[in-house]
Amino acid sequence: MEFIWIGFAFICGLLTKLVSLPPSIGYLAAGFILLFLGYEADSTITVLADIGITLMLFTIGLKLNIKDLIKPEVWLGSLSHSVLWLVVGIVLLKGIALVAIPFVSDLSMETSALIVFALSFSSTVCVVKLMEEHGEMRTRHGKLAIGILVMQDVIAVIFLVVATGKIPSPWAALLLLFIPLKPLINKGIDKAGHGELIPLMGFFITFGAYELFEFVHIKGDLGALLAGMYLASHVKASEITKSLLSFKDLFLIGFFLSIGFTALPTLEMFAIASILTLLLPVKFLLFFFILVKLNLRGRTAFLSALALSNFSEFGLIIAALSSKAGWLSSEWLVILSLAVSLSFIITNVLYNFSHDYFAKNKEKFKRFESKKRLKEDNFVQPDEAPIAIVGMGRVGMGAYKALNAQLGEQVWGLDTDKDKVKWLNENDVNAYLGDAEDADFWESIDLSKIDLILLALPAVQDIMNITAQIQRTNYQGKIAAIARYDDERIALEEFGVDKVFNFYTEAGVGFAEESMNLLKRV
The missing domain is CATH 3.40.50.720 (NAD(P)-binding Rossmann-like Domain)
Structure with a gap:
């Protein structure tokens, strides 16, 4: 089985790369094709997907500075978008229901709100891969987009804690003891040198933090993210990131395949998922106008908004949890999976032309700019x-x-x-x-x-x-x-x-x- 999905992933990834699309789109297609041919995801793919996401969150943390998250354009931009999206999204979804479209027309207000909430998040996997492939992780718009994603991840984690009733253990307070231990941990990293111990240490810290947080009833992925942020100031942070890059990319193949393995969609489900992708321009416009109102330049707001104009894997996690709890039908889990996949493709294709498009139409976007410039934009x-x-x-x-x-x-x-x-x-x-x-x-x-x-x-x-x-x-x-x-x-x-x-x-x-x-x- 492993040989079959590895081969399919390679072939589909290569074909998409040949037509100037990211290989991740090919991995998604490989999952759907394999499911259509009668194959099912085994535990190997699930494990790879989980490892890939955890490693990705750790490497994101290594590139983050806590000072970047407390900037108004990050926390206020993220929260403002979430609130406005919920209001606008519910209105639009109810408007679509008036056309008597199957699966949509019979949605209650609570279920509609849940679906819109699941679609409010942007994909960490998609955006990070996008920024890495374009070499824009450390650019102004790249760091802004990542900062907003982190804020969204925090919101998602809070929802999962509340929805599952998984209350953190009283022992969670002991995690604060790692703060004064930082000099000792830094010394251990220094002693690791520059060889094979660097990626091994990265794995140890990543999954050590994951297990510690799980042990005290806090989502392990949050622990991996915070562990990365904890070490972000270390001089070897960049070296650790580079050493884990190939591993992370390899394991993330499992994540993209797992999305394709979710379920075999019908044409009706595909049509509804396509309709949901029509909400992506709304997502873009909300992000763009919120960011320019927070005194960001037109180009930064445009590129950040475009990168964030997709649906998230966190939305699928929320949908899966809701489906298990009986709040959402299993058909909607398939529909949302398709919508997420389609949004990945749309974002990746459009972003390839983003710089040229803005250069040709910059005056149209710059007229929305605030006259006031942020200090770091001068x-x-x-x-x-x-x-x-x-x-x-x-x-x-x-x-x-x-x-x-x-x-x-x-x-x-x-x-x-x-x-x-x-x-x-x-x-x-x-x-x-x-x-x-x-x-x-x-x-x-x-x-x-x-x-x-x-x-x-x-x-x-x-x-x-x-x-x-x-x-x-x-x-x-x-x-x-x-x-x-x-x-x-x-x-x-x-x-x-x-x-x-x-x-x-x-x-x-x-x-x-x-x-x-x-x-x-x-």
Whole structure:
């Protein structure tokens, strides 16, 4: 059985990738096809799905800063959307019922409210995969979307606690003892080194937190999320995330397959699920207008709202619980599963064109912007610094030090990570906070003062996105970038990057040159 679903998942994932769609859509299709052919999900797929979601929540936590969650645009934006969605959604669902559509026309007010509540959540799996595939996890809109998702997850967990009557144990208060133990835990992480102990430690912390929370009658997934946030400030947080990335992606295949295995739908159910997806534009509009009213820029609000315009796996968990309790029929569980799957496809397809669409229609969205700008959306360009380095990781820092040593104070760096920029500034590095994938950013600075832009980013898609934004501003200077492989170098040069350095080749050449200098000194 394992060979069959692995093979189907691979084939369907490959086919969707060939047509420029995320493989996750192929995994969903594989589940439905296998169910149609008579196969059923076994315990292996269920276990993989559970592990994948738990690992995903842990890695999300590793990238979160608690300060980001207490921002008004996150907590107020999330709560405002939930309330407005419930009101508008119930009205629209009751409006659909007037047409006497099967399964909808006989819904009570309580059941309608439950369905709309289940559809109020956006998919953590879908959005995180979307942001990772586009390299936008640390962008302004990426962090905003993730923050809102976390708030929604908290709401979902509260509902599950109330609905199941699962009251936390009095022993739950003992979890607070881990707060003063953080220096000791950090020391243990430091001693793990950089090898195979890093992913093993990630698994241990993830599922250790899961079991601890379950033991005190709190949802284990919340424990995994909080454990990630607990370690987010550690210097190895990024390394732990990277070490778990492949494992998380592999296990999440089980989650997407499990959705497809939910039930074999009828055409009638598929039609109702399709009607429910017509509510997605409402979800988008509510998010967009709430976010711009909270003083976010049009582009940030647009991209965040579009990424969040889908239905969630948490909605399916709520629906499954409601079905077991007799509050919702089993047919509605299938309908909601289809609606969630369709929303994944719609979001993934539309988001591929989001940047270009906004660039062509930005004036239509920007007219809704508030005149007031949030502090982190204001950018003050450094004077007399004609060289900009985008991405202050190891490569970016190496380039900064080399150029700064030769040219003096003519170099500045740009990064989307606020904590990293703060640390760099404290260490006398001329670094600034900004999102290079934001067209507004490049339009807000004087590019005539910049002669060279170095894109020191690991993802080719990120480099292409930024290059496209720069090209739209009629920038007259030069653009340089890095690549890991020869095919990436060729693709970037064809895209318009003036000079592309092969990361591995150039590192080898530099190593050889420095080594030869040692011989000359003998």
